[in-house]
Protein backbone atom coordinates (compact mmCIF):
# COMPACT_ATOMS: atom_id res chain seq x y z
CA UNK A 548 0.00 0.00 0.00
CA UNK A 549 1.26 3.51 -0.82
CA UNK A 550 -0.06 6.95 -0.06
CA UNK A 551 -2.31 8.46 -2.75
CA UNK A 552 -0.86 11.17 -4.99
CA UNK A 553 -2.99 14.07 -3.70
CA UNK A 554 -2.23 13.32 -0.05
CA UNK A 555 1.45 12.94 -0.88
CA UNK A 556 1.56 16.31 -2.68
CA UNK A 557 -0.35 18.10 0.08
CA UNK A 558 1.89 16.60 2.73
CA UNK A 559 5.11 17.53 0.96
CA UNK A 560 3.73 21.03 0.36
CA UNK A 561 3.90 21.60 4.12
CA UNK A 562 7.66 21.43 3.94
CA UNK A 563 8.54 25.07 3.19
CA UNK A 564 11.59 25.41 0.99
CA UNK A 565 13.64 27.99 -0.80
CA UNK A 566 13.57 28.20 -4.58
CA UNK A 567 16.62 27.62 -6.76
CA UNK A 568 17.39 27.71 -10.45
CA UNK A 569 19.88 25.03 -11.48
CA UNK A 570 21.78 25.70 -14.70
CA UNK A 571 24.22 23.83 -16.91
CA UNK A 572 25.67 24.15 -20.39
CA UNK A 573 25.85 21.64 -23.23
CA UNK A 574 29.03 20.87 -25.16
CA UNK A 575 28.48 23.95 -27.36
CA UNK A 576 27.97 26.17 -24.34
CA UNK A 577 24.22 26.50 -24.87
CA UNK A 578 22.67 27.26 -21.46
CA UNK A 579 19.86 25.26 -19.86
CA UNK A 580 18.10 25.93 -16.58
CA UNK A 581 15.26 24.63 -14.42
CA UNK A 582 13.48 25.97 -11.34
CA UNK A 583 14.08 23.48 -8.54
CA UNK A 584 12.86 23.42 -4.94
CA UNK A 585 14.14 19.88 -4.34
CA UNK A 586 17.59 21.12 -3.37
CA UNK A 587 19.53 20.27 -0.23
CA UNK A 588 22.90 20.50 1.42
CA UNK A 589 24.38 16.99 1.71
CA UNK A 590 27.88 17.03 3.19
CA UNK A 591 30.19 19.58 4.78
CA UNK A 592 33.44 17.70 4.18
CA UNK A 593 33.61 17.33 1.27
CA UNK A 594 31.17 20.14 0.48
CA UNK A 595 28.32 18.43 -1.37
CA UNK A 596 24.83 19.48 -2.40
CA UNK A 597 22.06 17.63 -4.18
CA UNK A 598 19.03 18.41 -6.28
CA UNK A 599 16.30 16.27 -7.85
CA UNK A 600 15.25 16.57 -11.48
CA UNK A 601 12.16 15.12 -13.06
CA UNK A 602 13.05 12.58 -15.75
CA UNK A 603 10.71 14.52 -18.06
CA UNK A 604 12.86 17.66 -17.85
CA UNK A 605 13.48 18.81 -21.44
CA UNK A 606 17.26 19.01 -21.20
CA UNK A 607 17.86 16.18 -18.77
CA UNK A 608 20.69 14.87 -20.95
CA UNK A 609 22.58 18.15 -20.66
CA UNK A 610 22.50 17.88 -16.87
CA UNK A 611 23.51 14.22 -17.12
CA UNK A 612 26.48 14.78 -19.40
CA UNK A 613 27.73 18.29 -18.65
CA UNK A 614 29.73 17.28 -15.58
CA UNK A 615 29.04 20.65 -14.00
CA UNK A 616 26.09 22.69 -12.79
CA UNK A 617 25.38 25.90 -10.93
CA UNK A 618 22.74 26.41 -8.24
CA UNK A 619 21.18 29.84 -7.70
CA UNK A 620 19.26 30.56 -4.52
CA UNK A 621 16.59 33.03 -5.53
CA UNK A 622 15.90 36.24 -3.64
CA UNK A 623 12.36 37.29 -2.70
CA UNK A 624 12.19 39.72 -5.64
CA UNK A 625 12.98 36.99 -8.20
CA UNK A 626 9.57 35.37 -8.67
CA UNK A 627 9.82 36.27 -12.34
CA UNK A 628 13.09 34.32 -12.59
CA UNK A 629 11.45 31.32 -10.91
CA UNK A 630 8.49 31.50 -13.33
CA UNK A 631 10.78 31.88 -16.34
CA UNK A 632 12.73 28.71 -15.54
CA UNK A 633 9.62 26.76 -14.50
CA UNK A 634 8.16 27.23 -17.97
CA UNK A 635 8.79 24.62 -20.64
CA UNK A 636 10.43 25.83 -23.81
CA UNK A 637 13.68 26.98 -25.30
CA UNK A 638 13.10 30.71 -24.77
CA UNK A 639 13.99 30.72 -21.08
CA UNK A 640 17.19 32.65 -21.75
CA UNK A 641 15.75 35.21 -24.17
CA UNK A 642 16.80 38.71 -23.14
CA UNK A 643 18.44 37.45 -19.96
CA UNK A 644 21.77 38.78 -18.84
CA UNK A 645 24.09 36.04 -17.57
CA UNK A 646 27.78 35.31 -17.14
CA UNK A 647 29.84 32.11 -17.04
CA UNK A 648 31.39 30.43 -14.06
CA UNK A 649 34.87 28.90 -14.04
CA UNK A 650 33.36 25.57 -15.09
CA UNK A 651 31.33 27.12 -17.91
CA UNK A 652 27.98 26.94 -16.13
CA UNK A 653 25.67 29.91 -16.78
CA UNK A 654 25.48 32.27 -13.79
CA UNK A 655 22.40 34.39 -13.13
CA UNK A 656 22.73 37.87 -11.61
CA UNK A 657 20.90 39.21 -8.55
CA UNK A 658 20.54 35.93 -6.64
CA UNK A 659 20.83 35.53 -2.88
CA UNK A 660 23.56 32.91 -3.26
CA UNK A 661 25.13 30.79 -5.97
CA UNK A 662 27.27 27.67 -6.14
CA UNK A 663 29.40 26.32 -8.97
CA UNK A 664 29.52 22.55 -8.77
CA UNK A 665 31.11 19.47 -10.29
CA UNK A 666 28.75 16.51 -10.64
CA UNK A 667 30.00 13.60 -8.53
CA UNK A 668 27.05 11.17 -8.73
CA UNK A 669 23.64 10.72 -10.32
CA UNK A 670 21.24 8.39 -8.52
CA UNK A 671 17.93 6.87 -9.54
CA UNK A 672 15.00 8.27 -7.59
CA UNK A 673 11.71 6.97 -8.97
CA UNK A 674 10.49 9.43 -11.59
CA UNK A 675 13.33 11.82 -10.68
CA UNK A 676 17.12 11.67 -10.80
CA UNK A 677 19.18 12.82 -7.82
CA UNK A 678 22.22 14.88 -8.84
CA UNK A 679 25.03 15.18 -6.32
CA UNK A 680 27.72 17.79 -6.80
CA UNK A 681 30.84 19.06 -5.09
CA UNK A 682 30.74 22.80 -4.54
CA UNK A 683 33.86 24.33 -6.12
CA UNK A 684 32.93 28.00 -5.67
CA UNK A 685 30.23 29.66 -3.64
CA UNK A 686 29.08 33.19 -3.04
CA UNK A 687 26.40 34.52 -0.73
CA UNK A 688 24.86 37.91 -0.18
CA UNK A 689 25.02 39.27 3.39
CA UNK A 690 21.69 40.98 2.94
CA UNK A 691 18.39 40.18 1.29
CA UNK A 692 15.71 37.60 1.89
CA UNK A 693 14.95 34.32 0.12
CA UNK A 694 12.04 33.47 -2.12
CA UNK A 695 10.10 30.69 -0.38
CA UNK A 696 7.71 28.00 -1.62
CA UNK A 697 4.97 26.62 0.63
CA UNK A 698 1.76 24.69 -0.15
CA UNK A 699 2.16 25.37 -3.85
CA UNK A 700 2.53 29.13 -3.45
CA UNK A 701 5.39 31.56 -3.18
CA UNK A 702 5.92 33.00 0.28
CA UNK A 703 8.13 35.55 1.98
CA UNK A 704 10.11 35.43 5.18
CA UNK A 705 8.31 37.57 7.75
CA UNK A 706 10.98 37.75 10.44
CA UNK A 707 14.09 35.99 11.63
CA UNK A 708 14.25 34.24 14.99
CA UNK A 709 17.30 32.67 16.57
CA UNK A 710 17.54 28.88 16.31
CA UNK A 711 18.43 28.16 19.93
Ligand SMILES: Cc1cc2nc3c(=O)[nH]c(=O)nc-3n(C[C@H](O)[C@H](O)[C@H](O)COP(=O)(O)O)c2cc1C
Pocket residue numbers: 566580581582583584585586599600601603604605606629632633634635636696
Ligand atom coordinates in the same frame (compact mmCIF):
# COMPACT_ATOMS: atom_id res chain seq x y z
C1 LIG B 1 8.62 26.55 -7.20
C2 LIG B 1 8.91 25.43 -8.17
C3 LIG B 1 9.69 24.37 -7.76
C4 LIG B 1 10.00 23.32 -8.64
N1 LIG B 1 10.83 22.31 -8.23
C5 LIG B 1 11.18 21.34 -9.09
C6 LIG B 1 12.10 20.34 -8.70
O1 LIG B 1 12.59 20.31 -7.56
N2 LIG B 1 12.47 19.41 -9.61
C7 LIG B 1 11.95 19.39 -10.90
O2 LIG B 1 12.32 18.52 -11.70
N3 LIG B 1 11.06 20.33 -11.29
C8 LIG B 1 10.67 21.31 -10.43
N4 LIG B 1 9.80 22.26 -10.81
C9 LIG B 1 9.20 22.17 -12.15
C10 LIG B 1 10.14 22.62 -13.27
O3 LIG B 1 10.70 23.89 -13.01
C11 LIG B 1 9.34 22.65 -14.60
O4 LIG B 1 8.84 21.37 -14.86
C12 LIG B 1 10.09 23.15 -15.78
O5 LIG B 1 9.16 23.44 -16.80
C13 LIG B 1 11.04 22.16 -16.37
O6 LIG B 1 11.56 22.81 -17.52
P1 LIG B 1 11.99 22.05 -18.83
O7 LIG B 1 11.33 20.72 -18.87
O8 LIG B 1 11.64 22.96 -19.96
O9 LIG B 1 13.47 21.95 -18.70
C14 LIG B 1 9.47 23.32 -9.96
C15 LIG B 1 8.64 24.40 -10.37
C16 LIG B 1 8.38 25.42 -9.48
C17 LIG B 1 7.51 26.59 -9.94
